[in-house]
Amino acid sequence: xxxxxxxxxxxxSILAMVLFITxxxxxxxxxxxxVEHEAVLIAVENCTPFGCSDQTTVDxxxxxxxxxEKPLGQFAGLSNYLNRNHLAIGEVGEIFRTAPGFVAALGQxxxxxxxxxxxxTLTYTFIVTPFAMALGFAIALAVNTLPRMxxxxxxxxxxxPMIITPLVGSLILAWMFHPAGILGAGLQxxxxxxxxxxxxxxxxxxxVLLVYGIWTNAPFSFVVFYAGLQTVPQDTVExxxxxxxxxxxxxxxxxxxxxxxxxxFVALVQLMDNFRVFEPVVGFSSEATATSxxxxxxxxxxxxxxxxxxxASATSVITIIGVxxxxxxxxxxxxxxxxxxxx
Amino acid sequence: MSTTANxxxxxxxxxxxxxxxxxxVAAVFPFAWTVWGSFKVEPDFFSRTSFWDAIEGVRTxxxxxxxxxxxxxxxxxxxxxxxxxxxxxxxxxxxxxVISLTIGxxxxxxxxxxxxxxxxxxxxxxxxxxxxxxxxxxxxxMLPFFQMNIWGILPTTIIVLVAIxxxxxxxxxxxxxxxxxxxxxxxxxxxxCTRFQAFRLAVMPVMWPGVITTGLFSFLLAYNxxxxxxxxxxxxxxxxxxxxxxxxxxxxxxxxxxxxxxAVVSATVPLFILVLxxxxxxxxxxxxxxxxx
Numbered sequence: 183x184x185x186x187x188x189x190x191x192x193x194x195s196i197l198a199m200v201l202f203i204t205x206x207x208x209x210x211x212x213x214x215x216x217v218e219h220e221a222v223l224i225a226v227e228n229c230t231p232f233g234c235s236d237q238t239t240v241d242x243x244x245x246x247x248x249x250x251e252k253p254l255g256q257f258a259g260l261s262n263y264l265n266r267n268h269l270a271i272g273e274v275g276e277i278f279r280t281a282p283g284f285v286a287a288l289g290q291x292x293x294x295x296x297x298x299x300x301x302x303t304l305t306y307t308f309i310v311t312p313f314a315m316a317l318g319f320a321i322a323l324a325v326n327t328l329p330r331m332x333x334x335x336x337x338x339x340x341x342x343p344m345i346i347t348p349l350v351g352s353l354i355l356a357w358m359f360h361p362a363g364i365l366g367a368g369l370q371x372x373x374x375x376x377x378x379x380x381x382x383x384x385x386x387x388x389x390v391l392l393v394y395g396i397w398t399n400a401p402f403s404f405v406v407f408y409a410g411l412q413t414v415p416q417d418t419v420e421x422x423x424x425x426x427x428x429x430x431x432x433x434x435x436x437x438x439x440x441x442x443x444x445x446x447f448v449a450l451v452q453l454m455d456n457f458r459v460f461e462p463v464v465g466f467s468s469e470a471t472a473t474s475x476x477x478x479x480x481x482x483x484x485x486x487x488x489x490x491x492x493x494a495s496a497t498s499v500i501t502i503i504g505v506x507x508x509x510x511x512x513x514x515x516x517x518x519x520x521x522x523x524x525x
Numbered sequence: 526m527s528t529t530a531n532x533x534x535x536x537x538x539x540x541x542x543x544x545x546x547x548x549x550v551a552a553v554f555p556f557a558w559t560v561w562g563s564f565k566v567e568p569d570f571f572s573r574t575s576f577w578d579a580i581e582g583v584r585t586x587x588x589x590x591x592x593x594x595x596x597x598x599x600x601x602x603x604x605x606x607x608x609x610x611x612x613x614x615x616x617x618x619x620x621x622x623v624i625s626l627t628i629g630x631x632x633x634x635x636x637x638x639x640x641x642x643x644x645x646x647x648x649x650x651x652x653x654x655x656x657x658x659x660x661x662x663x664x665x666x667m668l669p670f671f672q673m674n675i676w677g678i679l680p681t682t683i684i685v686l687v688a689i690x691x692x693x694x695x696x697x698x699x700x701x702x703x704x705x706x707x708x709x710x711x712x713x714x715x716x717x718c719t720r721f722q723a724f725r726l727a728v729m730p731v732m733w734p735g736v737i738t739t740g741l742f743s744f745l746l747a748y749n750x751x752x753x754x755x756x757x758x759x760x761x762x763x764x765x766x767x768x769x770x771x772x773x774x775x776x777x778x779x780x781x782x783x784x785x786x787x788a789v790v791s792a793t794v795p796l797f798i799l800v801l802x803x804x805x806x807x808x809x810x811x812x813x814x815x816x817x818x
Contacts, residue, residue, distance in 0.1 A: 206665025
């Protein structure tokens, strides 16, 4: 295909992606080195029948003028990145200098909003992904043993947790885990602790969020692995059986190697998706106990009095760097493969 | 798998059945429970005494005279204007799907037929873009959109969702186009068609299954989105999902959680219908991406 034709065909796509994905990334980087204008204060003499007093108020007119003039705010260098709400360099140094031990230091680190969110995001990403894949694989093996008639309904039921809107799915589970909901009340009876609830117990809310993550991610692995199972060469399975391999050995040495490439693909997609975990934090309203990097950005943007674009952007840039680090192995491998193919 | 050599021993059979039954309950029960509970009053669905209340609807009977009530739905759809959000969702999802597919098929076709080095790099860039958390992109849009005064309206959201959708759409359509033999468009070119005519008259007619599958996923992305729609739409233009979220904040104190429950069930129904009719396409779409992508 000639270059001109190629360009003509792909132009609308590229334009959309450049305008709304590439430019925003630059916009985020620029915004992250600015902070909002400081409030312009003026002294107003406030007179009442009991006498006059000076009051300082925000000069809204001057503020509006300032905002119109410099919408980005004032230049702040890297201070957005280093302040208490982000990397908190000063506080972290202080903690490690004063804390009695490493574990205690980690505990104190969890009081800093950024590190708390990072800890949960990473835990969520690296716990949910393998467990959801294992569960999905097990479901695929189980569904594959069903008679053909029963498979359709089983697949239908199994993909519901994946297809559901993340916010809606997490709300549904959150209501069931509410202290007065069916599972929440059941847990209270089971543990004998009438005060147990998502709001008060950090451990419980982490576990429930992870369970939600596995519940909603397992169907994707299931569908992909199930399709992979249909392509396993039956000859190889049969000859392995004849050679004396038992059921487990066939699964381990014939089926799993066959599904290997699929597993890499599933792991990649799920790592990417789980790293941006966001809706469950809103749905389970676990702001107090478990937050994520994406949620930090959201929280800065929705704050009622002043939207903190600078702060949101700094978190965004750090998150984007995290995504790239996560993707790096894949990118490097693709780069090598592509180069070796070219040579 | 039904040959005698592969017949499972009894214990394994039992284990598999129990496991599968547990999973199916875990997958379906939350939905069934919430749908059933949405027709009850709040003291039943969130019962302090026993979950059995939610099944029998003891208090629902006391308050409304019947074991089922539509109060939640009435409150959400009529009193809180959920119908308006439903219309907005309809507009957004249909526009996003149509525009995504239009520009996506053109781009995907070009990528599948080019064979040049840069086509490969565009695909890799798309993969990286696909991984970007949506909310971080949103924080890049907000300030410029405020400045340009296009924040809060539906067209802006539609275009943004189309763009966010594009990397995935390109990948998927690209792999569908690869499965169509090149001879088809080459013979059309030999017969005197231009590239665009070959694309429209020779390739597109056999592409419909791929287009439908990709369209389903574009639809799902637009329908399920919360990050973009909750940040870029003003109160009046909200679609269903951000509307549900704003319900939560405003009605929790007035004790009308059931409005949110009814709204959640209403937002789930279209997805159920979609899976019911397009199960095969959804499954094949996920696997097409996996096997070829």
